[in-house]
Amino acid sequence: MDEGAESLLARVPEAVALADAVGLGDELVAPATTAAAVWTSGRMRPLPTGTVMGVPADLRALGRSGVLSARGLARVPLDRVLPGSAVTGDAAAGDRSVADVVGGRLGAEVVERLVEPLLGGVYAGRADELSFAATLPQLAAAGRDTRSLLAAARVAQARSSGARTGPVFLTVPAGLGRLAIRVAAAADAECLLGRPVRELTRTPDGWRLVIGPTPEPEVLAADAVVLAVPARPAARLLTGVAADAAAELAGIDYASVAVVTLAWPAADFAAPVPGSGFLVPAADGRLVKAATFSSVKWPHLAAADPTLAVVRGSVGRHRDEAVLQRDDVELAGLVAADLRSATGVRGRPVAWRVTRWGGGLPQYAVGHLDRVRRIRAAVERQPGLEICGAAYDGVGVAACIRSANSAAAGIVDFLAKPPPAGG
Ligand SMILES: Cc1cc2nc3c(=O)[nH]c(=O)nc-3n(C[C@H](O)[C@H](O)[C@H](O)COP(=O)(O)OP(=O)(O)OC[C@H]3O[C@@H](n4cnc5c(N)ncnc54)[C@H](O)[C@@H]3O)c2cc1C
Structure with a gap:
């Protein structure tokens, strides 16, 4: 059984499309139940329905669940009367933490007992450090025109249930890792596995990679490179290539x-x-x-x-x-x-x-989206280089597949272009 990632978010179409493309589409199975609970104050209480990552859209369902104390529950509707600008804030004010936005509008208990535990499943992160805009993008988008977070949650929920057909999660019974194995097998090229890339440098024609263990280095010449590694190795590899991107990557915890x-x-x-x-x-x-x-x-x-x-x-x-x-x-x-x-x-x-x-x-900390914009801008200045993976635009296998597709499209475009004159 899976001991790491165990399911794909089926709503991201690129994930199911990739499973289909490598012949795993028919094997995908849905969970028998997605009902869940919150174990708090010594009791198991049903996770309220009608929330967007724990942010309630339905106050009655929140009350029925018993997850919040009477005091915490009474604080939530204050959202409707509290002053403030739009939920997302004005652009000049910049990004804010999940705890700041959600706690400010709905009270600390919604953060502690619902939003942080749910975000914990994805980021293992802290609500007072994670970026509201990066980790709750559906609410940030819905909150642009309203100062009520409850209203934003209702809009975000209507949007996502309008787009939803079929199960939310899917898996491969033989193990989700089977997807990566099938993708590698389907590639019409040799896959060199288990050879860490230790150096990346520019050459007049493209790239030079030093791969393999230190005592037996191999050198590989490449026309183009996709860095699909976590932020720390990406930072190390880019130090001599795009120092500004490397410095930003090193800041992702x-x-x-x-x-x-x-x-x-x-x-x-x-x-x-x-x-x-x-x-x-x-x-x-x-x-x-x-x-x-x-x-x-x-x-x-x-x-x-x-x-x-x-x-x-x-x-x-x-x-x-x-x-x-x-x-x-x-x-x-x-x-x-x-x-x-x-x-x-x-x-x-x-x-x-x-x-x-x-x-x-x-960890998508406050300011993450701006950081990723700066990283992408620096990488774009390097022809034939793309980045993808969980460090940037979404944690989770499905989001990584989407980001990989976009990196691959960038490389295909680059290779289709004639080389610059004299190059
Ligand atoms: C316990 C756990 C449970 C999870 N559950 C789910 C889930 O149920 N559903 C879901 O969608 N997501 C889940 N996730 C998240 C998901 O697994 C990750 O977000 C996703 O796998 C990240 O993919 P990635 O390609 O960005 O990075 P990774 O999967 O980390 O892949 C990066 C690869 O780069 C390689 N690498 C690093 N340095 C170098 C180098 N110098 N040279 C060559 N290769 C290098 C690494 O060996 C690794 O294979 C879970 C994560 C964890 C930790």
Whole structure:
């Protein structure tokens, strides 16, 4: 089973199109349920329906869920009367953090108990550092003409449900990594795998890459280059090529996380689990920040062994990496203990595995969109060079496929152009 990314956002058409193109389209499966819960103040409460990344569009559904305290709930409608400019702010005021915008309009509890836990699943980041415009772009777009965040959430939700047909998430039962393997196999060129690029330099005809391990370097000449690596290696490779882009890339921070996969005999769960999983607000002080009931969520996992219940616990938040310094046994034991408290599961897991993703998730900090504009402007000054991946325009496999398509189109355009005179 997947121990990293486990599903594709089906609403990004490029992801499904790529799966189709490599013959995996017919294998894609949808989750059996996407209902989720918030484990807070010692109780499991349903994640309210009708939110945009936790920002409520439907106050009644928010009230029914019981996720907010009475006081927190009473604060939310103040959004309608509070003074202020448009949600997105005026351009001169610049970008603001998620906590600043959402907390300012709807109160701190909406941030702590809903928005930050949901964003935590994507960025493992902190609401007081993440950029509102970069991490909640659908709300930022809808909030341009209104100062009410509730109104912006309703508009954003109507837009996304208008565009929605079919499931929101899909996966490949044999493992989502199969997509990358199939893409590599489908390429009508040789793929050199496991050879890190250590140097990138310009030549009169294009590019020179030094690849492979230090003791056995190989040199590769290339007409064009797509840097599809995280921001840190991209910064290192661009230092001598586009120093301004390299400096900006070096400023993109990353969070480290771990996935702890545990299997219990299904009979050890006395009560049914609440849907596909649950989120845990940081304020509750638990180690586990989210859990997925994988064998409830994915029918193919349930079918593989109906006597087992498989749960994925996620651990690690940006600037709280110390929790990951525990060894695997301790980490798995602590996650199992949290899951026992959350679900009442008895006994010990029959199998477990810890998968660490050091520096796995880029942080779109306040000002991220401007930073990416500056990086792209510097890269555009280098003919035959493109960048793509999670560091720039969206975290997630589907967003990365979209960004890769755009980089590939840039390279195709570049190669179609006649070389400059004298070049
Ligand atoms: C635990 C976890 C769960 C996730 N779950 C989901 C999910 O369910 N759905 C979803 O859509 N997204 C999920 N994500 C996010 C998603 O996996 C990433 O955003 C996405 O894989 C990033 O793709 P990328 O190509 O930008 O970077 P990466 O996948 O990090 O790929 C970059 C590649 O560059 C290589 N590289 C680095 N340096 C060099 C070098 N010098 N030379 C050559 N190669 C180099 C690396 O080895 C790596 O293979 C999850 C992430 C994590 C950590």
